[in-house]
Amino acid sequence: MQKVMKSGIALACAFSFALTACSGGQSGNKRSELSSGTAGAGSTGKNVTIEYWSIPIYQNVEGAPSPSSGEWEKMKIKEFEAQHPSIKINFQLIPFDQSQNKIGIAVAGNNAPDVVLESVDRVLMKYVESGKSEPIGDFIEDVKSDFNPEMLKKVTRDGKIYGVPVTLNPEYFFLNAALFKAKGLEHLIPKDDRMWTIEEMQDALKRVSGNGVYGTAMWAANEQGDEMNLMRLFGMGAEQWDESSTKIVLDQYPQAVDGLSKLVSMLDQGIVAPGPATTAALDAVELFKQNKIAMMPFANGLWSLVEAGKKDGSTDPKVELFGMAPPHSKGVVPKVASAIHGYQVFKQSDPEKREAVKKFVRFMIQPEHIKAVSKSGNYVPSRQSASYRYDNPEIQAAMDVVSKLPLANTGVSSPYFLDVRKMWYPELQAILLKKKSPEQALKDYAKKANDFLAEKQRR
Incomplete structure (x- = not known):
């Protein structure tokens, strides 16, 4: 038990920012931040234009003129420009499925944006490795103690900070409790500890399936959301990467073969929704919202997607979310995945422009701003001073369990994560x-x- 508790410390530390309001030692830092991050309009000395790109992460942000992605950012950009008349922000919202291609082409053509808001834990090290990222530790030097240290580790290399985390989106498992209740199977829902063994999961999903309802869904149309399905194998004791994130070791675990064989068998039995080879992660979400899927892995943002769908009619009103730990083999501690969104800055050669970029990033990461975007998707804020408790007691109960679990190593610290990631889904x-x-x-x-990684590491 002591070993299990230690393995969950890092994740519990990250989640504690959202679970409780922390206190102490930030008032001086906040005053310093406000004075250097928002004041001094026009102090850059010349007109500067900043290219700012973002993927559509935050929706339904309180105070924004509309619930759509990008609307909150546009509102804040206007506020910033009013305070800094000499700084102009060119904002582009880049679709998820186009972002890496568009950014990669821009970087290769020496035409990179200045600031990008994206999944910094997954893409940042690629640009750090190639020397394209700007170290920006000085952007948060006076407020560094307010940031979650586990999140900062994800954006740090060789002692230098290359990104500023904003939110963490934990990924675990969800039941549609309504489907179990409709079939008289409510007693199978693990309400006490929110945990199932693999055997309990198989039994429950088999019993709830039928009449247009499927126990779970898989997806392999592309690499997006692959770590969510891999949590099924992590729960059986398998690992995808070695501890140093320099080698793939998934093939060395018999549990991985067993887990994948079980999933194929469940597909044959009609427990897994049909067509997983051509199903994408968001396709599975839509099936879940339509009251056709009893269990699926996904990110904490599913709570918001389901609730927003009930308002616009895309979610069946009967859907009832229940968050739980990933199913696991006996004796195995389940692991959860996560995604960290935040800012990275590409190389800056003009000191005055860099100073303008610094002002803009500091403006966007003020505690009230991080709190606003965190609450919009039930995310974990990166700053202690942006902490909050969940209004929904079901979310709070799920997070109380999930926060004690260790994070899975999904290889995001490798600069070649994105390349290797694309190699898995064709095999799946x-x-x-x-x-x-x-x-x-x-x-x-x-x-x-591993052939690819070995070649890269020889260079």
């Missing part, structure tokens, strides 16, 4: 289409990925 497709056995697909994935 082959498994689901029965073109390869789980064992063969795992071997092929590991060989391709």
Whole structure:
């Protein structure tokens, strides 16, 4: 038990910012931040234009003119420009599925944006490795103690901070309790500890399936959300990367073969929704919202997606969310995945422009701003002074359990994470289409990925 508790310390530390209002030692830092982050209109000395790109992360932000992604940012940009007349912000909202291609092309053409808001834990190190990212530790030097240290680790390399985290989106499992209740199976919902063993999960999902309802959904249309499905294998004791995130080791775990074989069997039995090889993560979300899926892994933002859908009619009003730990084998501590969104800055050669970028980033990461975007999606804020408790007691109860679990190593600290990530889903497709056995697909994935990593590391 002591080992289990220690393994969850990092995640509990990250989540505690949202679970309780912390106190102490920030008032002086906040005054300093306000004086240097928002005051001094026009103090850059010349007119400066900042290119700011963002993926559509935050919706339904309180105070924004509309619930759509990007609207809150546009509102805050107007406020910033009013305070800093010499600084102009060119804002672009980049679709998720186009962001990395668009940013990569811009960087390769020496035409990178100045500031990007994106999944910094997954993409930042790629640009740090290539020397394209600007170290920005001085942006938060006076308020660093207010930031979650576990999140800062994700944006730090060789002692230098290259990004500023804003929110953490934990990923775990969700039940649609309404489907269990409708079939008289409410007693199967693990309300006491919010945990299922693999055997309990299989039994429950088999019993709830039928008449247009599926126990769960898989997706392998692309790499997006792959870590959510991999949590099924982590719960059985498998690991995808080694501890240093320099090698793929998933093929070395018999549990991975067993877990994938079980999923194929569940697909054959009608427990898994049909067509997973061509299903994307958000397709599965839509099935869940339509009251057709009893369980799925996803991020904490699912609470907001479901509730927003009840308002606009895209969610069946009967859907009832219940958050729980990832199902696991006996004796295995389940692990959860996460995504950290935040700011990165590309290389700056003009000191005055860099100072303008610094002012803008500091403005956007003020505690009240981080709190606003965190609450919009039930995210974990990166700053202690932006902490809050969840209004929904069900979310709070789920987070009380999930926060004690360790984070899975999904390889995000590798500068080649994005390249290797794309190598897994074709193998998963082959498994689901029965073109390869789980064992063969795992071997092929590991060989391709490790050959690639070895070549990169030789350079």
